[in-house]
Amino acid sequence: MTYQAPVEDIRFVFKELADLDGILSLPAHSGLDEETVDAVLNENARFVQEVVAPLNRTGDLQPAKWEDGEVRVSPGFREAFLEFAQGGWQGLQHDPEWGGQGLPRLLSAATSETLNSANLSFALCPLLTDGVIEALSIAGSPEQRERFLPALLEGRWTGTMNLTEPQAGSDLAQIATRALPQEDGTYRLHGQKIFITYGEHDMAENIVHLVLARTPDAPKGVKGISLFIVPKFLVNEDGSLGARNDVWCASIEHKLGIHGSPTTVLFYGSGKGDVGEGAVGYLVGEENRGLEYMFIMMNAARYAVGVQGVAVSERALQQAVAYAAERVQGQALEGSAGPVTIDRHPDVQRMLLTMRAITEGIRATALCAAGVADRAHAAADEHERARSKALYDYLVPIVKGFSTEASIEVTSLGVQVHGGMGFIEETGAAQYYRDARILPIYEGTTAIQANDFVGRKILRDGGTVALGVVEQMRATVKGLEDAAAAGGDDAAALTLIATRLQSAAAAYEAALRHVLENARQDIRGVYMGSVPLLMLAGTVHAGWQLARAAQACHRHQQAGTATPFHQRKLATAVFYAAHVLCRAQGLSDAVQAGGLAADYANRAI
């Protein structure tokens, strides 16, 4: 099953929705032009299609293998990772100071999507390395950056995030790994970490673990957690590798999906290495501020996992579209001379369009968020940077929470389009359904995203950012109404989109106001509605971006510059409004059921 990077749609979103022109005009990107952006997209497409995508099934069928503490990755992964490193893909978005290319997030988000579509398991390793680079870039000391960043950016080394312990999953306050200060300023770590993605493998020379642990006098809870760099091999002054550190992979997990990605149990301090007992670690920043630094990494990873949701949806969509265009079964509804391909049947069209509409909606939302991140990072005006930062922070849980939950629906529909064949593993559709299931769990479950959304992104600023977005949605509604009023073939379609976006935005606003008004006296009711609110936000944001896309397509039609792509895009936007956006009211109703639902639920458990 081949995968084609959706370059045309990515370009459309860049230009029409995510303000590529504006981002290219930022001083930080003055050396970049649209041709270069296209060249990167094209080369990325070639690389992921030819090198990475063919390994997707391999990873599923021949998972990484643990033997005696070492992990051998799936066949072909090592070679592909070498190509990835040599192509400079790991450094794409990172600071040229450390060897990166400093390209906009907008672009790296797109290349991250295609890499993940090609092979979710493979792409996880660079995804986590990105997080480590980001955290060290911001919180590492000059020596630490110099020692670790260049090799990470080159893809010679990879990175991991070590948070979870058996008793400390969503609740990091329970972290028990100890870090004992040594006279030379280093620390020795003792403890066990679980669910560590690519915690051990043979794709790179070294692995840089970022580990949360407690120093002896640390306060209890999350305020007593520090962050440490623990390299698998110590790094000499000259950058060469030294002693094998005391961190060991005890086992890897047997998982529902992403078989190609080794999920490891790591033991720190079992005394087996070259350094005596205790893994040598280097404190990042100050003691007890570990969670704050880790959040830098987590925010990067959360956004990136949201993009994984887009990625696996796109892959499932492409396979379903291809199957439905080939599989012959049944007569056309209007009658036909013989059996037709199943993509002529209304319900198969409904499934394919639902998949496409959701996928394109979450892609547009994610890429627009990346554009906002670029402005937060590099806008000339300080206020615009601050405004963009607030908007991006608001968007991250939406991108993470909604894209990943939506990917379960999309991959499930992908199985359904295949009928009985979808349930047969050889077909491949089932893999996406299995792989996608981790996405709403890792890097903070959907509930964690929703708590963050309600607590930090809605309540903290009194809903300012969220309600501001609702106003922008209303402006889009107005624009669509004006376009529809001018008549034309698509007037009814534009009216439908406008009407449904209007209702959905109103439903979202009502839910936001319910949360703002009730948080104080009905905290349990508000938090019982937090996931529905987040799903509502995602549903409406995706619908809004598709509505904007419809506007853009209509403009092209008016200007005579429309292509078949624009026609298809408009149809996808119509379908989202018709079949998906209308879920908004029900989600809003769930939020507004509030305390009554919560009281009874609490009694019923």
Added chain:
Amino acid sequence: MTYQAPVEDIRFVFKELADLDGILSLPAHSGLDEETVDAVLNENARFVQEVVAPLNRTGDLQPAKWEDGEVRVSPGFREAFLEFAQGGWQGLQHDPEWGGQGLPRLLSAATSETLNSANLSFALCPLLTDGVIEALSIAGSPEQRERFLPALLEGRWTGTMNLTEPQAGSDLAQIATRALPQEDGTYRLHGQKIFITYGEHDMAENIVHLVLARTPDAPKGVKGISLFIVPKFLVNEDGSLGARNDVWCASIEHKLGIHGSPTTVLFYGSGKGDVGEGAVGYLVGEENRGLEYMFIMMNAARYAVGVQGVAVSERALQQAVAYAAERVQGQALEGSAGPVTIDRHPDVQRMLLTMRAITEGIRATALCAAGVADRAHAAADEHERARSKALYDYLVPIVKGFSTEASIEVTSLGVQVHGGMGFIEETGAAQYYRDARILPIYEGTTAIQANDFVGRKILRDGGTVALGVVEQMRATVKGLEDAAAAGGDDAAALTLIATRLQSAAAAYEAALRHVLENARQDIRGVYMGSVPLLMLAGTVHAGWQLARAAQACHRHQQAGTATPFHQRKLATAVFYAAHVLCRAQGLSDAVQAGGLAADYANRAI
């Protein structure tokens, strides 16, 4: 992980919602009393809990194995099936004339649910045998019944349905298996069937295949299909087994789930048996009426697969509830001295209650439908039988389509409740997520159910049955309003249920009227809304039954006969109204988007 048959809820549904008293007063069940019903439920619970449930993981980890045309089932399945047979469970609902116990469908639906909860893969074999028994009871000749039914009812033999061929899945018109008439009145079958559940195994002495095939002069399409009995071993006059017939298992599938159930490819007529070339088959009924007879079996199987949706949901729910009650993580929202079990967190409660509310809603709908089937079968009054038959026919696609789609949501939530542990196969939650995925596909995909629903159950009678049910829903709303008006602790809760059921029933009615009014001029638009309509019907029916349950609980509270069960049940009903029933409007909006969505979708493919 243990499974407990939900006997208390089943009894509640029997008594309060499905009119057990009325069914026990039918002449056909005059020998039956409530104590016997309870005894059957209890003995069934013991059997499935002790014997069948422990084999669920075994089946997943050690699937059936194909070797040289023979299939060895998972360890323990054989012995468990022997106990099943000896316990008389296969004959529970069937005619005493053939050795059955003639118990009401209401009861056998409940015991089928628990058997499937215990082990979906194991239960599939009896499920299909039930269908064969049903088809032969109605369409078989007296000789055929005498020869095949007793051994099937005893569980000495099992049965299969042979419809699908590589080119003929949902479209049975494409069936190509040939049946050549012989001089002795038998036929010889040649062809290939795929996806045949338990098409070969070693749990029983013989396998009775019901096979769709074409005779030489048969008309094209579905009007030229005949139904044949093809036993694995021919059966002698005295009932002993004779020659090995020419039907062979070529392979079994590697599937996403239900690993314990062998899904076989069967070759008819490869000339390897004791009978020469061509499998010996016996025509059931008349030539070219095969599809009609198979529909008897399919309707039984469709209902039963709907019950599988209830079953796997219940199993996933029980595991999630148990995990959430043990797993300690995080502080209580209102503050707590230390970490609490996760079932204290609002979002975990939301997930558990969503799982429970959907599970209990689809159970109530399915069991009420079984009660309707009993009246269709055995009511004294001819008109009541006809009315009940029409109502049952209307309910079958709802039970099949909605319960199975809902089970995907419930089992997915089951994984989510477990967090990262849910993605680890050892936990077991992932198995339900994998197993459930086949349910909306086999025995007619959700689209096929939806086509049946719109075409045969809504349009054919001009919506009479469906709109009649809407009126009954309104009566329930009125009852709840009256109860709420009388005041009391639960008045607000009853009002919420009434309000939401009122809106949902209105949304359902609006969608029905849209379909009735537009089917002629906008067939594509109507069929593009067929699955949303079916999901809407299921959502509203489940909500209606839970609303009736809330009424019953309230009555018990007023009467002083309420138990903790009733309190929990009321809370579940409240939660369904608050968080699930409110999806109705969005589904109705999707249906009503109709032709506009369909036009654009058709262009976009």
